[in-house]
Amino acid sequence: GAGVSQSPRYKVAKRGQDVALRCDPISGHVSLFWYQQALGQGPEFLTYFQNEAQLDKSGLPSDRFFAERPEGSVSTLKIQRTQQEDSAVYLCASSSKTGFSYEQYFGPGTRLTVT
Amino acid sequence: GQNIDQPTEMTATEGAIVQINCTYQTSGFNGLFWYQQHAGEAPTFLSYNVLDGLEEKGRFSSFLSRSKGYSYLLLKELQMKDSASYLCAVGYGGATNKLIFGTGTLLAVQP
Numbered sequence: 001g002a003g004v005s006q007s008p009r010y011k012v013a014k015r016g017q018d019v020a021l022r023c024d025p026i027s028g029h030v031s032l033f034w035y036q037q038a039l040g041q042g043p044e045f046l047t048y049f050q051n052e053a054q055l056d057k058s059g060l061p062s063d064r065f066f067a068e069r070p071e072g073s074v075s076t077l078k079i080q081r082t083q084q085e086d087s088a089v090y091l092c093a094s095s096s097k098t099g100f101s102y103e104q105y106f107g108p109g110t111r112l113t114v115t
Numbered sequence: 116g117q118n119i120d121q122p123t124e125m126t127a128t129e130g131a132i133v134q135i136n137c138t139y140q141t142s143g144f145n146g147l148f149w150y151q152q153h154a155g156e157a158p159t160f161l162s163y164n165v166l167d168g169l170e171e172k173g174r175f176s177s178f179l180s181r182s183k184g185y186s187y188l189l190l191k192e193l194q195m196k197d198s199a200s201y202l203c204a205v206g207y208g209g210a211t212n213k214l215i216f217g218t219g220t221l222l223a224v225q226p
Contacts, residue, residue, distance in 0.1 A: 004157070033213065042119075042202050042216030043158070056211045091157065095212075103148070104214065106157040 002026065004107035006092050012113045013082045021077045021110045025094030033104060034067055034077050035091040043091050049075060082114045117141045119217035121203050126223045127193055135188045135220045137203030145206035147179050148214060149188045152200045161188065161201075190222075198224045 005024045013019050025032050031050055035043035036059075046065065048056040051072040060067070064083075069075040079086055089111050093104035119139045127133040139147070146165040150158035164170055164179035164186065176189040190197055200219040206212045 031212075035214075040218070042204070042218050043214070045213040045215065048208075048211050048213055056208065056213065059213070102212070103160040103163060104212075105160070106150075108157045 004092055004094055004105050006090075006107040006110050008110060009108065010111050010113075012115060015083060015114055016081050018078065018080045019082055019112065021079075021090050021112070023075045023077070023092030023094075023107060025073065025075070025092070026096075026105055027073075029094035029096050029105075031095040031097070031102075031104075032069060032075050033093040033095075034075070035093065036061075037089040037091055037109070039088075046077070046090075079112075082112075084114050087112055087114045117205075117207075117215050119203055119205060119215060121201075121217040121220045123218065124221045124223070126225060127190075129193055129195060129224055129226050131193050132189065132191050133193060133222065135190075135201050135203075135222070137186045137188070137217060139184050139186070139203070139205050139217075141205045141207050141215060143207035143209070144181065145208070145212050147177070147186045148204040148206060149175075149177050149186075150202040150204060150216075152202055152219065154200075158202055193224050195224050195226070198222060 034046040037043040045059040049069040064080045066078045089109040091109045092107045121137045149161040152158040162177035202219045203217040204214040
């Protein structure tokens, strides 16, 4: 069966450009998470959706970061006016239910390089 | 604050047993997760502990002591394909269950 997919897999942006990263979660999964992973580090939480509702955006590093999931399936993470410190792998994860006993399934990530 | 510590690197021999330790101090606790991540790939789920004790799953076992804020992942009969980064993560945030990760332990399995 299909897992979590993300596109593009690689993105190079010039500083100041806007980017949009897409996540297709596993079909029917209620919960969707975005994480940011810098080189040599563990993933860091950015934001969480339950269906279409963004219930937690405490990890978004600045107001340049914006995420949406308008129909409760596909999600887009948008970064405006990219900066070099935004260079990282952006991981999307989905989970079949809410609550703390359910594993998160991760996508392959989008590697963003800001030049 | 939130803090998860695990060794940066470990080396082990094919066929041997290796234990990767993780200590944590977090403001909330929904459970302790271990993920495996090969270079350039997505993290994949290995195990989950919410109660104290040992959970065994094939060649992999994971232990949790909540009072000590301590967990370990035990890998038996090591294979070359086990060379990867192993991420310890704590679930917190109530129903959100966002994960806070350690930096990962890079395991190199040698012949």
